[in-house]
Amino acid sequence: MEGKILFVCQEGKKSLEMLVSLSIGCRKATRSPFFSLAWMFLATIVLEVSTVWGSNSGCHLSPLIINGNLSRPGDVVIGGTFPIHVDRIYNEIHFRSKPMDLKCQLLEFQNFQSMQSLIFAVEEINMNPDLLPNITLGFHVFDTCTVLRRAAVGTLWMLSGGNESIPNYQCQEKAQLAGIVGDSGSTRSILMAQILGLYRYPQISYFSTSPFLSNRNLFPSFFRTIPSDEFQSRGLAQLVSYFSWSWVGLLATDNDYGQLGIQVVKQEIIMSGACVAFVENILTNHPNRNAPHIVQVIRESTANVVVVLSSDSDFMPVVEELLRQNVSGRVWVASESWSTSDLLSKERFQKVLVGTIGFAIHGGRMPGFIEHLNSLHPSIYMDDPFVKEFWEQTFSCRWVEKDGLVGWISNGTIQKCSGSENLENSINQADLRITFNVYMSVYSLAWALQNLLQCKPGMGPFHDGSCAKISSFQPWQLLHYVKNVNFWTKDNTRIYFNDKGDPPALYDIVNWQVGAKGDLEQVIVGIYDSSSPSGSALIVERTAVIWNNGHLQVLHSVCSPSCPSGFRKVSIPGKPACCFECAPCPLGEISNKTDAVECHQCSWDMWPNHEQNRCLPRTIEFLSYNDPMGVSLAAISLFSSTVPIFILAVFVCRRTTPIVRANNWSLSCLLLVSLSLCFLCSLVFIGYPQPEMCLLRQVAFGLVFSLCISCVLAKTITVVIAFKATKPGTKLRKWTGVKLSYSVIGLGVFIQLCICVMWLSLSPPFPEYDSHTQTGVLVISCNEGLPAAFWCMLGYLGLLASISFVVAFLARRLPDSFNEAKFITFSMLAFLSVWVSFIPAHLSARGKNTAAMEIFAILSSSWAVVVCIFVPKCVVILFRPNMNSREHLMKKGKSQK
Template sequence: MRAEPQHHPSPSGHSLGNSNKPDSEARTEVGSSGRVAPHFYQHMQALIFAVEEINDHPELLPNITLGFQVFDTCFNLRKAAHGTLSMLSGGNETTTNYHCNKLSPLASIIGDSGSSVSIIMAQILGLNRYPQISYFATSPILNNRNLFPSFFRTIPSDEFQMKGLAQLVSHFGWSWVGLLVTDNDYGQFGLQMIKQEIINSGACVAFVENILTGQPNRNAPRIVQVIRESTAKVVVVVDAESSFVIVLEELLRQNVTGIMWVASEAWATSAVHSENRFKGVVVGTLGFAIHGGQLPMFSKYLNSLSPSDMLFDSFIKEYWEQSFSCKWLSQENLATLLENDTIRACTGNETLENITPEFYHRASLNVYNAVYAIAWALQNLILCVPGNGPFDHGTCTNISSFQPWHLLHYIKNVSFQTTYDSQVFFDAKGNPPAVYDIVNWHVPLSNCSPSCPPGFRRVMVTGKSPCCYECALCPLGQTSNQTDSVKCHLCSWDTWPNLQRDKCLPRTTEFLSREEPLGYGLSAISIFSSLVPLVILFIFIYYKTTPVVRANNYSLSCLLLLSLFLCFLCSLVFIGYPQPQMCLLRQVAFGMVFTVCISCVLAKTITVVIAFNATKPGSRLRQWTGVRVSYFVIVLSTFIQLVICVSWLFLFPPFSELDTDTKPGVIIANCNEGSPTAFWCMLGYLGFLATISFIVAFLARRLPDSFNEAKFITFSMLAFLSVWVSFIPAYLSAHGMYTVAMEVFAILSSSWTVMLCIFVPKCFIILLRPNMNSREHLMGKVKGQK
């Protein structure tokens, strides 16, 4: 196998080859001198280590030896194109569509580390379907299988990273962030994706600035000025360390601190985080890093490297100088080393373990995985069974003469478990599973406005950014249970917000309960009051032969007392949970018993008038002095009310209902009267009867006392009417159980006024003034008045 991992800038190209044939020696071809970054040298060593590990593996590719060739493109498109064509043609001179070398077939190419270089390589390699696996190219353009049909990578596409960075911003509740991006493809494609993702998550972009790679200062002064003047405390940076470090130096020069940096993987784990001079600027960096893993054997392999043992490797001396800050002695620099005490000479005895090489590998791991992906693809190619192969007519291919598209098929379908227990495979676009590590140093707040707590919602301010808002308490009946809610939500019909309006609680159900003090007190009064007319009825029965009882129409008095007994008791049906049958009957029962009561009063009044006028000589009213007129008045009056109530029940029957609109947070269990008109007609008819009784009694108030109840009836009806006239506004203004309580109070009050005004004076005479309970005394009163 020959592979091509790419190394970051060096002024000239380097190439390192090793056929790894049993009878061959490693060869080195070195161009002009250049500098190699230590971490990119480690990437090359990861390739070499993986190849050697696979060649030593007893089960993976047995009897097959992998070889490799390394070429440094120096981030130069021309060098990348030249190197790619050189590998394809097999010689120093490139010959299109021709392979002049007799070495083992080229299996695949690993590289490049940059997206721009990878794109030019993928365009060339895709023509012949040569598999290419990059370990560091993240551009989403490379997802296009029509343009790059043979491209794969072991690092996720930026499409995943930018979505992840936006989710990271959203996760910490940052709604006001700045964006710094490099002006190359990496930054501009990243900008398009992350900006839209941030906006879609509900956050806002405070500013967008490009890091201009074409300018020596990267436009750093303007960028730092924008950062200083912005209220955003979180800045997302999509750039590589080499460009962004100039911006960091300008931040350091202007003493700008307190910024939370959200880093893309290109610099999230760079060396700037460990440099003392930048610690005050970059502290608090949070970002995505390339997913890493532990490769203890590779770490041990790196620590064992020595210039004395690797004379064929022209890179190791440069790596040694970079790692230990020393210089190898030579005729050219001998005088410089002797004159400058600060420059130390390299001895070759330095130990790599002392500089603690990275144990948790990231990009090197991607190179390692790329080599193994090719190895497992070749393994599956070898294990192909003729007749069940993936090519025409179930054929297989030969390991010594396969074509690039043969291996491409197996790489597309490769899936294997690594030595560090991770699964590697490629999706339809050539991407690996999108897995990142998160680097986290500190997490501050960065919002244009303070977060709205639960129970509040955002209110946009005209003329300001959507992220600059005000907080408003949720409207009545609505809640929000999240921070920075855009809108509040209605509670269900049987729940209501708590005082903080951050959750819905079950509503309390309100009705005039017998267990509550008000309901209990009214029930006790009703029962006690109902006993009073029974006691008076017993007194009237016991003293029915006395003049006072006989003079006041004994039968009507008994009927009136019974109706008052029922009036007091009917108030009980208004107390308690409003069951459907109770709702249907309670107003009708109230209307009917009160109609009987007022009809009796009206009949007594008419009887008094007829009785007085019948005593005049020649009066025709003598025939009406019996009980028939009284009963006729009662029956007729009650029948009219009965028609009203029956019509009400048949046409608009009352029903029980749960009212959630009248009182906030309360379910009022009440009886809907069905038809307010019917209710007021029933009540109005009672008022009509009481008014007639009042007028007749008022006109008869000056009749002789021995026959006259008119004064007492006048007072009783006046009080009765006063109670119910007062009831109307109170009933209409009350809510919930107090509406029912008002009606019960009116029932009890009006019943007591009738009983007190009509019967208490009679009981006073019967029980306390028996001497006045005589015919002589009554007749004497009459004579005295004449």
């Protein structure tokens, strides 16, 4: 026995007699003969007991008033629930008196049109000889008025046979209920699916999109011809991301459709990198839908884009409040439940809703349906209460036969309906999307019935290959065929359901633009196809979209202005990730795109430009011949190198004069040559530091200066020995030759050569690229390799100069004819002063200044030797020839004694 039996005990014998007579015509859902007899027996007993008790004893449930329905008989009946009215009269319930019956108002044409598509589809199938031949389809239509209670009542009413709303009973002897098409709202569909799922009656919704309904464990008999919100929510998030909106508000009804959908949308939006400014609920149990609070939040928010998951009837109070508070300039992203609404497409909503973009159900064609709508007339459909109300609402008139209207019509308050009004210019023929879904739902049940009818015994899908009979099938048997339905409509649309009862996800992207008549029109600007083979489900034609400012440019919606290139985003504590501050990139880093999260370091040879949005090659710095300093030092070096050569030429020309002969002619020439090389060796410090130049320059400097200082040392030793050798009995006479001088020079140069060879063998100098010393500059210099070797080489030169200085200082009081030691003392003193000063200067200098400092030390120390040793002699030779005589030198020598 399926379910529990609901006993209805009416007061009085008359009521029980009616119950007994009703039981004879009623068939239990199980169709058990035993149960029917038991029910009649039980009713007879109750009748007799009631007779004994009297008319005042008994129990009962108050009968429900069933209104807002339409039926047509048939061999098989298809049920349909539609929110034909989208509003109701709200009465305060205080339970001090009997609550008033619910009264619906404001007939909505789109939903009325959907209801008519069911009637049109049924009539079309009945006229089709190839589909369900010899079977007449009937229908039950019920107006749910967007109320849960009426959705439950309508479902039970159709299950009971269209007479009373009695659970577990079908009081209709001939017609079978195939299934129910409905409802439009997810919450109402969930309630209906819980009831219909108990009996496995097929339910096909044309507008319920909640992902919750895809749960086959909870809703085993639910199907739909509209995609699940799981696809739409992802698509809406992709649409937000496509137009680069990173700061959006979310608005949803407080039912299953809104709440389940908004969760997925919010999650997808956050995953795409955008942020949610606010989430507000449209309270459907409030007459004003909480509109004042919602509009206040929208007004105070900086978000210019609001995603709305709601029905048009629930969203309309919010739009009305937006108009009242003069709030405009927002972009509304519409879900499919109101994206094609006639209710909101009126001219008075243009200021608020123009530029709206959203998802709409992919439309289809129903040949002959518009003609069917145009043929509606109250005189023809007298049994249809909705047609008369539709006529009055469409033409803003009233029929005279309505009570209480005679006085209003007589004084001109209400216009009288003549019946000659023309519907052709009053019906919106553009939007048949939802209507087409209803059409497909009816055909899905029809084709399921057709497959059931064509079943061949022995080859059926049921036990032992049995088939179900069209006159007595069970709901679960038809459910099998609905699951496997697969057919093509007249406009080549393929209809089938997946394992979850969902169709393929296909949406049109529509944009609300002002039409020629001033109303808002929904223009298709793109498509969303989850099964797209290209991998891109969302395709939008940007140039076709017109926004609320009347332009083609997309309205921005961000929490914080975009950070330009050269800046990075810095999060604000306590704020969403989309709310940030812009901070310049750190020194040496760049960002080459807007809203960069991090800045990137340039490569070692690159440096950011002034805007810090791209890396440029660093300025290369080295002491070059193109540099003014390099040119000046090179010119000085070349000029200075000619001075020793000039002096050498003077010495060669005057080599027979006493002053030249008295200053060791051969050592002087060698010293002058080495000084010229010292001046020239500074040139190897100028120019691009090639590897071979790095190897050469310090070695050349060390060896040439070693030769120069060794010559000075040899010259000093020779002077001292020559003076001491003139004393009687001395043994130094044998050391007065050139061998000692050349030996000293050779030894001095050899030791320096050994130091340089070890240096080059262990750690030779190499070019070095320094990107840290100077900002934005790549300093190219020669790394000395082994610093200790460099300082050993320089220290050795200092040692030679120190020995020369000491020896010359001790011999400074020699006779004037041999006063070479005095000049050597001054030259070595100047030489040592220069190089001692060079040490701290070299350590503190950077880049090309290091090479310039060393060149300056080379030139200065070389000039010190030239000036102190040779310039006095040149003055005597060139300008005072009378002093360049033996007599003068001897005279001066005697005067000294």
